[in-house]
Amino acid sequence: MAVALLESLLEGVPAGPAARSAAVAALRRDGLPGTRDEAWKYTALRALEQRRLVAGDAGAAAREVDAATYALPGIEGPRLVFVNGVFRVDLSDQRELQGLTLSPLSSEPARLASLLDAGEGERADAFERLNTALVADGALVRVANDARIGMPLHLVFIGTSADADLAWQARVRVELGEGAALTLVEHHAGTGVQAHLGNLVADYVLAAGARLDLLQLQDAGADSTLVRRDAFRLDRGACVSAHALELGARLVRHDFRVDLAGPGSRLVSRGTFALTGRQHADTRLDVRHLAPDTACDIAWRGAADQRSRGVFHGAITIESGADGADARLSNRNLLLSAQAEIDTQPVLVIHADEVAAAHGATVGQLDEQALFYLRTRGIPREAARRLLVSAFCGATLDGISPDALRAHLLRLLAQRLPLVEGA
């Protein structure tokens, strides 16, 4: 089925690895998923399909971006900045740190081609196909065996206004050697008036005993659409501790897939969304326990105000042989307006014996008793409401360091919440 979006984007696909032409063919054949597709049940793409977007930004190198757009307190290490999907050497900080290799994929075309060819192929979903068809840039991050990188690495993706609305693509590949450790901040920001579609595909490979601390701060432009697919593969004893904060953009889809492939590997995932206006955020976690004694601990919270819609799908599968697995999933939500909607779907599938698993999901309303209590102390209704919602969502940010960064994130969270109830 021909859709305007794909027509506009697939016309000038650059020649390249075999994976590109295969992705284009698959896209032309299958189009974008509809809401009858279980994975897209709560996120309709009809409006997006009808848009005509320009593939990539030829003028990205000259776009002015203020450093304040990406500055984060306590994050002062190496930084790669991408503007409308294009690497900007002038905004980046490629300082050399022992054990860390950092490069934009645009400078390593052979490496990019091999990454694309090693992709999901026919199993890839529509947005990964789109990414494979069009991507020309991104980040390649490698940490050597036993290297513990003391400074956080900052990957920044900025959408900024161009001559037309764009579809930009980026790919990220992160490889941690045995016993390596890295702190990574994936940061989405927006400036100017634009309704771009950003599409990021990220793969993380952790060798035995590696540790990744990941913060994903999504504060993209108010009218933009952002689709992200992260896939993690953890070898024996590896650990991922991830925090996600979904604040910006108009339409957001975030797939977060984790394979606990090695014995004793584990995931801790914390995340929250605070939505307002007509925002729509769909988060889909898919964790597979493939080896014995693997563990995941997932706790997400969300708040939806005005006419926004939040979707949380948390699926944990414990495959046969993954004995001794420990899986915990909790999802708590606040519905702040009668026009808002929250859909939460915890799914636990167990094929192994001797496992410990717990999951729960709730959708509730703001505690009126607490609201009244704050007001009797002089805090006006709207401020009291903000205080309660940001405290609720902010609980997922515990453990983020340094404190200055956590405080900054809490401020962002509080600012994002609307002042007028139900408007």
Added chain:
Amino acid sequence: MLKIDNLHVRVAGKDILKGLSLEAKAGEVHAIMGPNGAGKSTLGNVLAGREGYEVVAGSVEYDGRNLLALEPEERAAAGVFLAFQYPVEIPGVNNTYFLRAALNAQRGQRGETELDSMQFLKLVREKLAVLHLKDELLHRAVNEGFSGGEKKRNEIFQMALLEPRLAILDETDSGLDIDALKMVADGVNAMRSPDRAFIVITHYQRLLDYIVPDFVHVLAEGRIVESGDKSLAHKLEEHGYAWIAQRRLAGAA
């Protein structure tokens, strides 16, 4: 300062206050005693502005203004404070942050400058010392995991910090051991002043040994049925609330 006239209040379709009248002047401490279900807590909640309390008739004047027309936060800024019978736990909101937000919100509404963190901390240290409260309570979430006594003392601490002109204590003594009761009473007594009025709602006379009231009122079946000085509290303690009902019957006969 406060003038309640013939107040009728309905809660969930049920008449609770049925013609309550009470006048409190600055500098006075009024104790309101009464049996369970008399409407004591309803009075506190109506004065603080809780939703769900329907005023069917009567009026409440505070400093010449119609108190019932004000939002809860406006009442707070105007100097009205309710110490809750059951203080609410607010997970994730730091006690210090909350208190500073409250104090500065009130100051803002009154057109006063906000206190910076140094000024605020100095004020907090002064008030903590008076109430023998541990510093540690400040760093925890509001009332979360506090013992019953700690919650009540936190209420009095908030009152000390916010310096209201009209303080309503709703059964602040319930669930307190004698040491906590004395601390609460000390906190209140330290704040007694010619500019400030207290309404102390209690079920038991015990608290009034420590906070000696100027007036004692008996609230029964939704109205004040008897008023007197502090000796009335002792009579109630001696004879029980049934004594009031009998006296009323005798008076009517």
